[in-house]
Amino acid sequence: MELDIVGLSRLQFAMTALYHFLFVPLTLGLSVLVAIMETVYVMSSRPIWRQMTKFWGTLFGINFAMGVATGIVMEFQFGMNWSYYSHYVGDIFGAPLALEGLMAFFMEATFVGLFFFGWDRLSKVSHLAVTWLVAIATNFSALWILIANGWMQNPVGATFNPQTMRMEIHDFAAVIFNPVAQAKFVHTVSAGYVVASIFVLGVSAWYLLKGRHGELAKRSMTVAASFGLAASLSVVVLGDESGYLSTEHQKMKLAAVEAMWHTEPAPAAFTLFGLPDQDARETHYAIHIPWVMGLIGTRSLTTEIPGIHDLVDLAKVRIRQGIRAYDALEQILAENSVKAISPPLAERFEADGHLLGYALLLKRYVDDPRKATDAQIDQAAWDTVPQVAPLFWSFRVMVVLGMFFIVLTATFFVLSARRRLDAHPWLLKVAVAAIPLPWIAAECGWIVAELGRQPWSIEGVLPTAVAVSNLGVTTVLTTLIGFAALYTGLLVIEMKLMLKAIRKGPEHEHVRSPGGAVPILGHSGMLRTAPMISEE
Structure with a gap:
C-alpha cells in the first residue's frame, strides 16, 4: 500500500475498524448467552443462574463500553477522511448508518443501563425482558451497519443522477433486503456467537483448572458448548452462502x-496450498483438490469460475464503456442542464452510465479519462485485482479455525452430556489456549470482505482513490498515529478490566429463602445455607 493520502486514509480506517471489531463480536455473542442464562434463572429460580447472569453480564458491560468508544470514531471518519464518498453515496449509506447509531447509542445503551441497575427495581420477568431487549438491540445494531456495508459490496436500489452528481436511492427495500447484506449479517452475527462461546468456554475451563467456581464454570461451559456448536455449524453454512453470492456479485x-x-x-479445483505471486501473476507450489471450488462457488458441475486474467480483460472493456459515459456526463455538465437533460445526451449516458465508475479508475493516472492511453487503461484494469496473497491466506486461516471450533465445541458438548x-x-x-483464536478468525473474515473489495469503496461504482477527502498527508498521518495510540490504550484498559473481573470471579449472591435461611453461593460455587441475620 502506497503511503499517499489514499493509502494512509485506507490504513487509518482499517486500523480503527480492526480495533473496533475486537469488541463487536464478543458483545454480540455475550448479549445472547447472558439472556439465555437469565432465562434459565427465571424458569428455575436457582440462584446460581442469577450469579452466572450477573458475572458474564459484567464482562459484557466492559466490552460494550469499549465497543461504543471505538465505534464513534469510525462514523466520524466518513466525513473526515472520506468526504467525497459521503457526498457521492450519502443518500443511501446515511440512512442505515443513522439507524445503527440510534440502535447502539439510544435503544441498546438504555436497556444496558436497565440491565445493570434494575436487578432490585424490576420484577424477575421484567428484568428478563430487558436482558433480551439488550440482545435484540445489539444484534439489530449490527444489522443496520451490515446493510450499509452489504450495499458497498453490492450496490442495489440506487442510480447515479448526473444533475446532482450523486447516487440517489429509488428502492429502499432493495437496500434492506440486499442478499449480500443479509448473508453478511447472519454470517457476522454467527461468528460473534462463536467468539463469545469460545470465550465463555475458555474462561470456565480456567476456573476448573484452578479449582474455583466449579458449579458456575460447568453450567457456563454447558451453555457455551451447546450454543457454540450450533453457531460454529451455522458459520460454515452461512459462509458458503457468502461465497456463492461472491460468484454472482464479486467475481x-x-x-x-x-x-x-x-x-x-x-x-474448478480448490487450492489447498500455494504461494501466490502477484508480480509474476501465478501461484507457485499449488496443491489442488479437484471439483471442490466449483461445487462451493457455483453449486454445479458445469458452471465456470472466471480467472483473474479473464476478469481483467472484462475490466478493460468496461473501462472503455465507462469512458463513453464520462464523455456524455461532461457534455451534460457543459450544457449546465439544471432542469432537464437533452434526450440524445440522456440516451447516451443511459447506455453506459452504470459503468461510469470504471472510467473513474483512470483518475489515478490522468485527470481526464477520455485522454487515457491504452497502457493506462491496461494499468487501471489490473488495479481491479486486490492483493491476492493476504486474501488467499486469510481465507484459509479462517476456514481452518472454523473447523477447529466445530471440533472443540462438539467435544465439550459430548463431555457436558456425560x-x-x-x-x-x-x-x-486447550479451551483456555483457544480463547484468542475466534478473534483471529473474525479479523481474517473482515480482511477477506474488505480487502477483497479493493480498489472499490462501492463495488463497480466509486473507486477508493476517488472517495478520499482533500487532506494533507501530514494531517492523516498525525491522526493515524493518534488513533493508534488511543485505541491501543483502550485495548490495554479493556484487557486489564476483563482480567481483573475474571480473577475476582462472580460476586457472592445472598438470597432469602422461604425457610428463613440464606442460601449463599460461596467461593466454590456450591450452595450452602446460613442462619438469617436480622436487619436490625
Whole structure:
C-alpha cells in the first residue's frame, strides 16, 4: 500500500475498524448467552443462574463500553477522511448508518443501563425482558451497519443522477433486503456467537483448572458448548452462502481468494496450498483438490469460475464503456442542464452510465479519462485485482479455525452430556489456549470482505482513490498515529478490566429463602445455607 493520502486514509480506517471489531463480536455473542442464562434463572429460580447472569453480564458491560468508544470514531471518519464518498453515496449509506447509531447509542445503551441497575427495581420477568431487549438491540445494531456495508459490496436500489452528481436511492427495500447484506449479517452475527462461546468456554475451563467456581464454570461451559456448536455449524453454512453470492456479485474477489489466475474447466479445483505471486501473476507450489471450488462457488458441475486474467480483460472493456459515459456526463455538465437533460445526451449516458465508475479508475493516472492511453487503461484494469496473497491466506486461516471450533465445541458438548467436563485437564488447557483464536478468525473474515473489495469503496461504482477527502498527508498521518495510540490504550484498559473481573470471579449472591435461611453461593460455587441475620 502506497503511503499517499489514499493509502494512509485506507490504513487509518482499517486500523480503527480492526480495533473496533475486537469488541463487536464478543458483545454480540455475550448479549445472547447472558439472556439465555437469565432465562434459565427465571424458569428455575436457582440462584446460581442469577450469579452466572450477573458475572458474564459484567464482562459484557466492559466490552460494550469499549465497543461504543471505538465505534464513534469510525462514523466520524466518513466525513473526515472520506468526504467525497459521503457526498457521492450519502443518500443511501446515511440512512442505515443513522439507524445503527440510534440502535447502539439510544435503544441498546438504555436497556444496558436497565440491565445493570434494575436487578432490585424490576420484577424477575421484567428484568428478563430487558436482558433480551439488550440482545435484540445489539444484534439489530449490527444489522443496520451490515446493510450499509452489504450495499458497498453490492450496490442495489440506487442510480447515479448526473444533475446532482450523486447516487440517489429509488428502492429502499432493495437496500434492506440486499442478499449480500443479509448473508453478511447472519454470517457476522454467527461468528460473534462463536467468539463469545469460545470465550465463555475458555474462561470456565480456567476456573476448573484452578479449582474455583466449579458449579458456575460447568453450567457456563454447558451453555457455551451447546450454543457454540450450533453457531460454529451455522458459520460454515452461512459462509458458503457468502461465497456463492461472491460468484454472482464479486467475481474478482472470489478469484483472488482462490489465487485463480486463469479460468479453469468446470468444476474448478480448490487450492489447498500455494504461494501466490502477484508480480509474476501465478501461484507457485499449488496443491489442488479437484471439483471442490466449483461445487462451493457455483453449486454445479458445469458452471465456470472466471480467472483473474479473464476478469481483467472484462475490466478493460468496461473501462472503455465507462469512458463513453464520462464523455456524455461532461457534455451534460457543459450544457449546465439544471432542469432537464437533452434526450440524445440522456440516451447516451443511459447506455453506459452504470459503468461510469470504471472510467473513474483512470483518475489515478490522468485527470481526464477520455485522454487515457491504452497502457493506462491496461494499468487501471489490473488495479481491479486486490492483493491476492493476504486474501488467499486469510481465507484459509479462517476456514481452518472454523473447523477447529466445530471440533472443540462438539467435544465439550459430548463431555457436558456425560457430565465429564473436568475429566480431561489437557482439554481444559486447550479451551483456555483457544480463547484468542475466534478473534483471529473474525479479523481474517473482515480482511477477506474488505480487502477483497479493493480498489472499490462501492463495488463497480466509486473507486477508493476517488472517495478520499482533500487532506494533507501530514494531517492523516498525525491522526493515524493518534488513533493508534488511543485505541491501543483502550485495548490495554479493556484487557486489564476483563482480567481483573475474571480473577475476582462472580460476586457472592445472598438470597432469602422461604425457610428463613440464606442460601449463599460461596467461593466454590456450591450452595450452602446460613442462619438469617436480622436487619436490625
